[in-house]
Amino acid sequence: MNDRAPQCDLLCISPHTDDAEIALGGTLRLLSEKGRRVWICDLTRGELGSNGTPELRWQEAEKASKILGIAGRLQFDLPDGFISVHDPQQVALVAAVIRSLRPRWVVAAPMPNRHPDHQAIPPLVRKAAFMSRLAAWRPDLPESRLWPADAKLPEPAERWDCEAVATVCMPGDKPDMYFDISDVWESKVEALTCYASQFEPAAGTRATKINDPAFLAEVERWARGWGFKAGVRMAEALHIEAAPVAGDMPQERWS
Numbered sequence: 417m418n419d420r421a422p423q424c425d426l427l428c429i430s431p432h433t434d435d436a437e438i439a440l441g442g443t444l445r446l447l448s449e450k451g452r453r454v455w456i457c458d459l460t461r462g463e464l465g466s467n468g469t470p471e472l473r474w475q476e477a478e479k480a481s482k483i484l485g486i487a488g489r490l491q492f493d494l495p496d497g498f499i500s501v502h503d504p505q506q507v508a509l510v511a512a513v514i515r516s517l518r519p520r521w522v523v524a525a526p527m528p529n530r531h532p533d534h535q536a537i538p539p540l541v542r543k544a545a546f547m548s549r550l551a552a553w554r555p556d557l558p559e560s561r562l563w564p565a566d567a568k569l570p571e572p573a574e575r576w577d578c579e580a581v582a583t584v585c586m587p588g589d590k591p592d593m594y595f596d597i598s599d600v601w602e603s604k605v606e607a608l609t610c611y612a613s614q615f616e617p618a619a620g621t622r623a624t625k626i627n628d629p630a631f632l633a634e635v636e637r638w639a640r641g642w643g644f645k646a647g648v649r650m651a652e653a654l655h656i657e658a659a660p661v662a663g664d665m666p667q668e669r670w671s
Protein backbone atom coordinates (compact mmCIF):
# COMPACT_ATOMS: atom_id res chain seq x y z
CA MET A 417 0.00 0.00 0.00
CA ASN A 418 2.98 2.35 0.50
CA ASP A 419 3.77 4.27 -2.65
CA ARG A 420 6.92 6.03 -1.36
CA ALA A 421 10.17 4.88 0.23
CA PRO A 422 10.76 4.69 3.99
CA GLN A 423 12.74 7.64 5.34
CA CYS A 424 13.81 5.88 8.52
CA ASP A 425 14.03 2.36 9.88
CA LEU A 426 12.77 2.95 13.41
CA LEU A 427 10.92 5.92 14.89
CA CYS A 428 10.77 5.97 18.68
CA ILE A 429 8.03 8.20 20.12
CA SER A 430 7.97 9.27 23.75
CA PRO A 431 6.48 12.07 25.85
CA HIS A 432 9.63 13.66 27.30
CA THR A 433 13.33 13.86 26.54
CA ASP A 434 15.05 11.00 28.41
CA ASP A 435 12.10 8.56 28.13
CA ALA A 436 13.40 7.09 24.87
CA GLU A 437 16.86 6.65 26.36
CA ILE A 438 15.55 5.05 29.56
CA ALA A 439 13.17 2.70 27.80
CA LEU A 440 15.02 1.84 24.59
CA GLY A 441 18.42 3.57 24.58
CA GLY A 442 20.36 0.34 24.10
CA THR A 443 18.33 -0.71 21.07
CA LEU A 444 18.52 2.77 19.54
CA ARG A 445 22.31 2.71 19.83
CA LEU A 446 22.56 -0.91 18.65
CA LEU A 447 20.51 -0.31 15.52
CA SER A 448 22.32 2.97 14.77
CA GLU A 449 25.64 1.09 14.95
CA LYS A 450 24.23 -1.36 12.40
CA GLY A 451 23.59 1.52 10.02
CA ARG A 452 19.85 1.74 10.63
CA ARG A 453 18.29 5.20 10.40
CA VAL A 454 16.81 5.78 13.85
CA TRP A 455 14.80 8.84 14.87
CA ILE A 456 13.41 9.93 18.24
CA CYS A 457 10.32 12.11 18.57
CA ASP A 458 9.69 13.81 21.92
CA LEU A 459 6.09 15.03 22.01
CA THR A 460 6.49 17.62 24.79
CA ARG A 461 9.18 20.00 25.97
CA GLY A 462 8.95 18.62 29.51
CA GLU A 463 7.90 21.95 31.00
CA LEU A 464 6.31 20.31 34.04
CA GLY A 465 9.47 18.46 35.03
CA SER A 466 10.42 18.91 38.67
CA ASN A 467 13.95 19.86 37.66
CA GLY A 468 15.60 21.46 34.64
CA THR A 469 14.11 23.82 32.05
CA PRO A 470 12.86 22.89 28.57
CA GLU A 471 15.95 24.58 27.09
CA LEU A 472 18.36 22.68 29.31
CA ARG A 473 16.54 19.41 28.70
CA TRP A 474 16.76 19.92 24.94
CA GLN A 475 20.53 20.58 25.19
CA GLU A 476 20.85 17.36 27.19
CA ALA A 477 18.80 15.52 24.57
CA GLU A 478 21.13 16.77 21.82
CA LYS A 479 24.14 15.36 23.67
CA ALA A 480 22.39 12.05 24.30
CA SER A 481 21.36 11.83 20.63
CA LYS A 482 25.01 12.16 19.58
CA ILE A 483 26.03 9.37 21.93
CA LEU A 484 23.29 7.10 20.62
CA GLY A 485 24.39 7.88 17.07
CA ILE A 486 20.82 8.32 15.86
CA ALA A 487 19.97 9.98 12.55
CA GLY A 488 17.75 12.67 14.02
CA ARG A 489 15.44 13.87 16.73
CA LEU A 490 12.44 16.15 16.77
CA GLN A 491 10.49 17.70 19.58
CA PHE A 492 7.00 19.19 19.68
CA ASP A 493 5.29 21.29 22.30
CA LEU A 494 2.23 19.25 23.19
CA PRO A 495 1.16 20.03 26.77
CA ASP A 496 3.30 18.15 29.26
CA GLY A 497 1.07 16.11 31.56
CA PHE A 498 -1.83 15.98 29.08
CA ILE A 499 -0.79 13.47 26.42
CA SER A 500 -3.98 11.78 25.27
CA VAL A 501 -5.24 9.45 22.57
CA HIS A 502 -8.60 11.23 22.90
CA ASP A 503 -7.27 14.54 21.53
CA PRO A 504 -7.64 14.50 17.70
CA GLN A 505 -4.93 17.15 17.33
CA GLN A 506 -2.41 14.95 19.11
CA VAL A 507 -3.35 11.97 16.94
CA ALA A 508 -3.00 14.20 13.88
CA LEU A 509 0.45 15.38 14.95
CA VAL A 510 1.79 11.86 15.51
CA ALA A 511 0.25 10.62 12.25
CA ALA A 512 1.82 13.53 10.36
CA VAL A 513 5.24 12.67 11.82
CA ILE A 514 4.78 9.05 10.74
CA ARG A 515 3.83 10.12 7.21
CA SER A 516 6.85 12.38 6.99
CA LEU A 517 9.53 10.07 8.40
CA ARG A 518 7.83 6.95 6.99
CA PRO A 519 9.39 4.53 9.48
CA ARG A 520 9.50 0.81 8.85
CA TRP A 521 8.86 0.39 12.58
CA VAL A 522 7.25 2.83 14.97
CA VAL A 523 7.82 2.21 18.68
CA ALA A 524 6.08 3.83 21.64
CA ALA A 525 8.61 4.25 24.43
CA PRO A 526 7.03 4.97 27.78
CA MET A 527 9.31 5.05 30.77
CA PRO A 528 7.70 2.46 33.05
CA ASN A 529 6.05 4.40 35.84
CA ARG A 530 2.63 5.81 36.66
CA HIS A 531 3.10 9.19 34.95
CA PRO A 532 -0.11 9.68 32.91
CA ASP A 533 1.85 10.70 29.80
CA HIS A 534 3.75 7.41 29.92
CA GLN A 535 0.52 5.46 30.13
CA ALA A 536 -1.05 7.50 27.32
CA ILE A 537 1.73 7.14 24.75
CA PRO A 538 1.16 3.52 23.59
CA PRO A 539 -2.53 3.98 22.66
CA LEU A 540 -1.73 7.34 21.05
CA VAL A 541 0.99 5.83 18.85
CA ARG A 542 -1.18 2.82 17.96
CA LYS A 543 -4.07 5.02 16.87
CA ALA A 544 -1.85 7.44 14.95
CA ALA A 545 -0.13 4.55 13.16
CA PHE A 546 -3.52 3.30 12.03
CA MET A 547 -4.80 6.75 11.04
CA SER A 548 -1.64 7.46 9.03
CA ARG A 549 -2.87 4.76 6.61
CA LEU A 550 -6.05 6.66 5.74
CA ALA A 551 -5.39 8.80 2.67
CA ALA A 552 -8.63 10.75 3.03
CA TRP A 553 -7.37 12.23 6.32
CA ARG A 554 -4.82 15.03 5.81
CA PRO A 555 -3.35 16.34 9.06
CA ASP A 556 -0.74 19.11 8.93
CA LEU A 557 2.72 18.68 10.39
CA PRO A 558 3.32 21.42 13.01
CA GLU A 559 6.65 23.16 13.57
CA SER A 560 9.18 21.24 15.65
CA ARG A 561 12.62 21.54 17.10
CA LEU A 562 15.07 19.46 15.11
CA TRP A 563 18.40 17.85 15.78
CA PRO A 564 20.80 18.05 14.03
CA ALA A 565 20.04 21.73 13.42
CA ASP A 566 20.33 21.31 9.65
CA ALA A 567 18.02 18.27 9.58
CA LYS A 568 14.98 18.54 7.35
CA LEU A 569 11.80 16.57 7.59
CA PRO A 570 10.72 14.95 4.32
CA GLU A 571 7.43 15.95 2.71
CA PRO A 572 4.66 13.78 4.21
CA ALA A 573 3.40 10.90 2.11
CA GLU A 574 -0.30 10.72 1.33
CA ARG A 575 -0.51 7.70 3.62
CA TRP A 576 1.90 5.34 5.35
CA ASP A 577 1.66 1.79 6.62
CA CYS A 578 4.39 0.88 9.15
CA GLU A 579 5.70 -2.68 8.96
CA ALA A 580 5.53 -2.97 12.74
CA VAL A 581 3.86 -1.01 15.54
CA ALA A 582 5.51 -1.76 18.86
CA THR A 583 5.63 -0.72 22.50
CA VAL A 584 8.56 -1.05 24.87
CA CYS A 585 7.65 -3.65 27.49
CA MET A 586 7.08 -2.72 31.10
CA PRO A 587 8.37 -5.01 33.84
CA GLY A 588 5.87 -7.87 34.05
CA ASP A 589 4.82 -7.69 30.37
CA LYS A 590 5.23 -10.66 28.06
CA PRO A 591 7.62 -9.60 25.27
CA ASP A 592 7.25 -10.53 21.62
CA MET A 593 10.93 -9.91 20.95
CA TYR A 594 14.16 -8.89 22.65
CA PHE A 595 17.11 -6.83 21.50
CA ASP A 596 20.45 -7.98 22.90
CA ILE A 597 22.01 -4.75 24.19
CA SER A 598 24.88 -6.39 26.10
CA ASP A 599 27.54 -4.74 23.90
CA VAL A 600 26.01 -1.26 24.00
CA TRP A 601 24.97 -1.08 27.65
CA GLU A 602 27.77 1.37 28.50
CA SER A 603 26.59 3.69 25.72
CA LYS A 604 23.06 3.60 27.10
CA VAL A 605 24.38 4.62 30.52
CA GLU A 606 26.48 7.35 28.92
CA ALA A 607 23.40 8.69 27.11
CA LEU A 608 21.43 8.70 30.35
CA THR A 609 24.14 10.61 32.20
CA CYS A 610 23.70 13.45 29.67
CA TYR A 611 20.45 14.22 31.52
CA ALA A 612 22.17 15.64 34.57
CA SER A 613 19.19 17.90 35.32
CA GLN A 614 17.02 14.82 35.71
CA PHE A 615 19.29 12.22 37.27
CA GLU A 616 21.80 14.11 39.44
CA PRO A 617 20.63 15.07 42.94
CA ALA A 618 22.58 18.36 42.91
CA ALA A 619 22.15 21.18 45.45
CA GLY A 620 19.01 23.18 44.76
CA THR A 621 17.21 20.42 42.85
CA ARG A 622 13.98 18.83 44.00
CA ALA A 623 14.22 15.23 45.13
CA THR A 624 12.44 12.93 42.65
CA LYS A 625 12.27 9.23 41.97
CA ILE A 626 14.62 9.56 39.02
CA ASN A 627 17.32 11.59 40.72
CA ASP A 628 17.49 9.02 43.48
CA PRO A 629 20.71 7.04 42.75
CA ALA A 630 18.62 3.87 43.07
CA PHE A 631 16.87 4.76 39.82
CA LEU A 632 19.79 4.00 37.49
CA ALA A 633 20.31 0.76 39.38
CA GLU A 634 16.66 -0.02 38.66
CA VAL A 635 17.12 0.64 34.92
CA GLU A 636 20.05 -1.78 35.00
CA ARG A 637 17.95 -4.33 36.87
CA TRP A 638 15.27 -4.17 34.13
CA ALA A 639 17.90 -4.79 31.44
CA ARG A 640 19.41 -7.68 33.37
CA GLY A 641 15.95 -9.15 33.99
CA TRP A 642 15.03 -9.08 30.28
CA GLY A 643 18.54 -10.36 29.52
CA PHE A 644 18.06 -13.32 31.83
CA LYS A 645 14.79 -14.22 30.09
CA ALA A 646 16.40 -13.77 26.66
CA GLY A 647 19.52 -15.75 27.54
CA VAL A 648 21.89 -12.79 27.11
CA ARG A 649 23.56 -10.41 29.57
CA MET A 650 21.37 -7.32 28.99
CA ALA A 651 18.27 -6.83 26.84
CA GLU A 652 15.36 -4.53 26.03
CA ALA A 653 11.98 -5.99 25.19
CA LEU A 654 9.18 -5.08 22.79
CA HIS A 655 5.53 -5.91 22.45
CA ILE A 656 4.61 -5.93 18.75
CA GLU A 657 1.06 -5.47 17.51
CA ALA A 658 1.12 -8.14 14.79
CA ALA A 659 3.02 -11.34 14.06
CA PRO A 660 5.84 -11.19 11.46
CA VAL A 661 5.32 -12.85 8.10
CA ALA A 662 8.32 -15.03 7.16
CA GLY A 663 9.35 -16.47 3.82
CA ASP A 664 11.74 -18.92 5.42
CA MET A 665 12.74 -20.16 8.87
CA PRO A 666 14.15 -17.13 10.76
CA GLN A 667 17.85 -17.06 11.63
CA GLU A 668 17.21 -15.78 15.14
CA ARG A 669 17.35 -17.94 18.23
CA TRP A 670 14.09 -18.07 20.23
CA SER A 671 14.51 -17.22 23.89
Ligand SMILES: [Zn+2]
Nearest residue numbers: 431432435527
Ligand atom coordinates in the same frame (compact mmCIF):
# COMPACT_ATOMS: atom_id res chain seq x y z
ZN1 LIG B 1 8.71 10.88 30.76
